[in-house]
Amino acid sequence: xxxxxxxFILAAYGAFALIMGWCALAPLFRRSRIRRxxxxxxxxxxxxxxxx
Amino acid sequence: xxPVMKFIHKxxxxxxxxxxxxxxxxxxxxxxxxxxxxxxxxxxxxxxADYLQGDSFRIIYIHVPSAWMSLLIYFVMAVLGIIGxxxxxxxxxxxxxxxxxxxxxxxxxxxxxxSLWGRPTWGTYWVWDARLTSELVLLFLYLGVMGLYAxxxxxxxxxxxxxxxxxVGLVNLPIIHYSVDWxxxxxxxxxxxxxxxxxxxxxxxxxxxxxxxxxxxxxGANLLTxxxxxxxxxxxxxxxxxxxxxxxERQP
Numbered sequence: 350x351x352x353x354x355x356x357f358i359l360a361a362y363g364a365f366a367l368i369m370g371w372c373a374l375a376p377l378f379r380r381s382r383i384r385r386x387x388x389x390x391x392x393x394x395x396x397x398x399x400x401x
Numbered sequence: 402x403x404p405v406m407k408f409i410h411k412x413x414x415x416x417x418x419x420x421x422x423x424x425x426x427x428x429x430x431x432x433x434x435x436x437x438x439x440x441x442x443x444x445x446x447x448x449x450a451d452y453l454q455g456d457s458f459r460i461i462y463i464h465v466p467s468a469w470m471s472l473l474i475y476f477v478m479a480v481l482g483i484i485g486x487x488x489x490x491x492x493x494x495x496x497x498x499x500x501x502x503x504x505x506x507x508x509x510x511x512x513x514x515x516s517l518w519g520r521p522t523w524g525t526y527w528v529w530d531a532r533l534t535s536e537l538v539l540l541f542l543y544l545g546v547m548g549l550y551a552x553x554x555x556x557x558x559x560x561x562x563x564x565x566x567x568x569v570g571l572v573n574l575p576i577i578h579y580s581v582d583w584x585x586x587x588x589x590x591x592x593x594x595x596x597x598x599x600x601x602x603x604x605x606x607x608x609x610x611x612x613x614x615x616x617x618x619x620x621g622a623n624l625l626t627x628x629x630x631x632x633x634x635x636x637x638x639x640x641x642x643x644x645x646x647x648x649x650e651r652q653p
Binding site for chain 2: 358364
């Protein structure tokens with residue numbers, strides 16, 4: 350691989366990994382927040398409006 | 402009711418969609434990892450350097466699939482939005498809005514990697530030519546759809562507004578695709594065409610096509626993961642959401 354183009358290739362693949370990595374991982378972080386919200390609601394929340 | 406309509410009605414149920422998509426997601430991720438791993442290995446190490454552009458052409462293996470996905474995802478997002486508007490299918494609405502951040506990510510990757518590829522080949526990171534500018538407009542459309550949806554509290558009203566904006570933005574897709582034919586652009590014309598063959602050697606083309614398929618698996622897996630979260634977040638008061646999350650997600 351020629352050294353002149355290496356920084357551009359590394360930067361492009363680095364940006365790709367960063368953006369797509371964030372895109373893939375963000376739902377996992379959100380999922381843990383939702384899980385806490387659901388656990389909290391069903392433990393302490395109002396159960397009268399629980400729907401099937 | 403015919404079997405197709407029965408399937409559509411069944412998948413339209415949030416609880417069924419949640420369970421069904423939960424079965425698909427691991428397979429989609431596995432297919433993405435296998436295909437992307439092979440494609441990147443071929444593109445970065447096995448494929449020879451281009452006779453004119455040298456090694457910088459290797460950026461094609463992420464740039465072109467991302468640019469294709471940016472158009473495809475916008476189309477899917479707008480069509481699902483219209484389906485949600487017309488038939489009020491909630492799962493279609495959710496799939497539509499969950500497509501927006503993924504499409505924005507692919508568009509950003511296409512713009513950034515294109516800019517980094519432009520510097521060694523064109524001598525500049527950016528020019529305001531038709532292809533680059535219309536792709537930038539596409540990124541703003543994705544951000545607009547996301548922003549509009551987030552700005553309205555009532556989910557159905559938020560979806561209707563975002564779907565309308567997405568539908569109007571469809572006009573940008575042919576502009577992006579044909580910009581290199583309609584105007585004199587610094588950006589090169591199409592190298593790969595479904596109908597007119599390809600100007601690339603098969604040794605370079607096959608990893609590119611594999612990466613394009615891998616990107617579709619990424620979209621599928623990521624979209625379903627986001628849609629499942631979105632359903633749970635909207636229905637967290639309902640019993641099915643509690644059962645799905647707390648009593649094992651894949652049991653019927």
